[in-house]
Amino acid sequence: MKKLLLGNQGIAQGAYEAGVKVATAYPGTPSTEITENIAKFNEIYAEWAPNEKVALEVAIGASIAGARSIVSMKHVGVNVAADPLFTYAYCGVNAGLVLVCCDDPGMHSSQNEQDSRYYAISAHVPMLEPSDSNEAKEFTKLAFEISEKYDTPVMLRMTTRVSHSQSFVECLERKEIPLKEYKKDITKYAMMPAMARGRRVAVKEREEKLLKDCNDLKINIAEYKGKTGVICAGDTYSYVKEALSDVSVLKLGMVNPLPEKLIKEFCLKCDKIYIVEEMEPVIENAVKKLGINCIGKEVFPVQGEIFPSLIKEKITGEKTDKISSVEVPQRPPVMCAGCPHRGVFYVLSKLKLTVTGDIGCYTLGAQPPLSAVDTVICMGASVGVNHGFIKANPQFSKNSVAVIGDSTFVHSGITGLIDAVYNKGKTTLIILDNSTTGMTGHQNHPATGLTIRNEQTHCLNLKDVCIACGAKKVDEVHSFDIEKIESLIKEHLSYDGVSVIIAKEPCALLNKKMKEKVYFVNDKCVNCRACMKLGCPALQITDGKVEVNKELCTDCGLCGKLCKFGALTEVDR
């Protein structure tokens, strides 16, 4: 049956058809929907792991035990999972293992733009790159075949546009693959130096075989039409096809290793070769290394996405005729009305503290008018970075805090906390506990007490965790109780040691029901605009006066608490 599916849903369907038994992930845009959709198939065990490293380790365990397994993450997640990846590449698999990695050219929802093809190269694992949803499905199935045939984990590289575009997918039946027998073999699965040396040889042999075989792989396709040749892969293939009709195209379905023989043959038939690839010049460097002249990053940018119009312009010189743009006010993403993080950031901003931040919705606390965040590095970094600030200059123990979300704390903030306690730090950590993984669209995690399929499970108690890590002072507070939050922060900053404040309130989007009451600006308003410092989208200036947008107001009450004149009061909607 033909269905219109996201690229990520295509992977889920591919995993289903390929007889996958175990799927793991930590959510991260643009990869989240892969595992969310796999979880809809009862035939596959699916889980949210606390982070990408654990997710891959679980998939590795399943693969060694004999089940086809798939693990999905965003590009930066591969950094977290790189340790098991590089070594499992030595082991090879029992049943197939596929790691799906979603890159984000243009940084739509990411803190950097790393090109994960380099991971495939340096980990010595094959990598496939589909260009639409049906290919996402087909390549997933092929990736399992390659994994088992060549005894290697396989990476499947997606990019935001492939993950988040819908196109038609031919959905087929599932093929059950029986569990493979597990045989103890420490020369293959226990990577201590003596065994790893042996496996390194196997990795080289497999790589050489694959380098030869990939020239005949049916997903590397040369289409001849004209003397200008373009080599591309993934999303840029669809852009090239959109932009140019009379060029020869070499579409690489496998981006590591590259089919050198096929590339040479293709280039021989063309007078001029262009390499169209987003981000790093991976294909370009490989083609140049073969001694072939080609044009790539001289004309195409290394940063951001490469769209059809640019391809057309650079290759044919033709420009699209377009209407000139008009300046309009920017509309950056904002914390939602009723967001429980807002009150905490208001207090941090008011106290003018240095705030080491983290990855999640609360990263938006860095934006005006709250402007309350100083640093954002990676998942879990807030705690370690704060500890470093204080070790560099002890003054920061009095005027800085770390903030982290509940899901991010479980992901990799806990180790930072252990470090700060162990090394006699003075960090004040604020956990913004909104009972979900918010930014990626509300996924459960160990501290929500619910599994990926919403089944009840043990609920990790964050307070207990902090105490167990050695934080002697741990307080819980409601996120909208800003008076209490302010006094607690002051108290914690003067505390001699590592301490934690857990500010709790569920994400405003989890409760979709319209509240019966809303806030209203009465005639006591003196237009001091203190409430506007909250940066709440439900508060706006209309005709020079503050007004509440009742469609957006969630009755959180922060503005009322802030107003010294009693001008913001609750009324019936």
Add this chain to the structure above:
Amino acid sequence: MIKCNIMIVGVGGQGTLLASRILGKLASDKNLDCKLSEVHGMAQRGGSVVTFVKMGEKIHSPIIDEGEADIILSFEKLEAVRYINYLKKGGTVIVNTQQIYPMPVITGKCPYPTDILSEIENTCKVIKLDALKIAEEIKNPKSVNVVMIGKLAKTMDISFEDIKKAVESTVPQKTLEGNLEALKRGYNL
């Protein structure tokens, strides 16, 4: 409607994704090739959002480039103008005249340019409607997206039966009645 590039723009949370999926269903019912491109993640949080819908005999790229959109369906006034460089010359803008203030306006850094549509009315065809008002009239303020889809379908000469079928198989069952009312109102404007 053999080949059409539609850009749906608005503010995160307005239901642009559902609107694009209705059009995807429509294309699929009509046996057309179709690609949709969506925005997830950070941009969804009250930011400016763009969804591309492309239908035709054979679609390669899922994205619509500058100067390539036949229609911009804008759920908010400012957003219609923000993406005007994506419209093909001679293209049409269908705009919900609702104003949602962006943060720089909320904080008083700049005013909301209320007469901004006049900037584009000379360069393209602009169809205006107050979809929020219509949605509120039928006591379903969340159905702005389906009102807009109704107006789009009429503009594109799609039969009511065809678009109704696409809506029926896309929206959640419990919201169906309200959404069909919204569709009818948008279609019959």
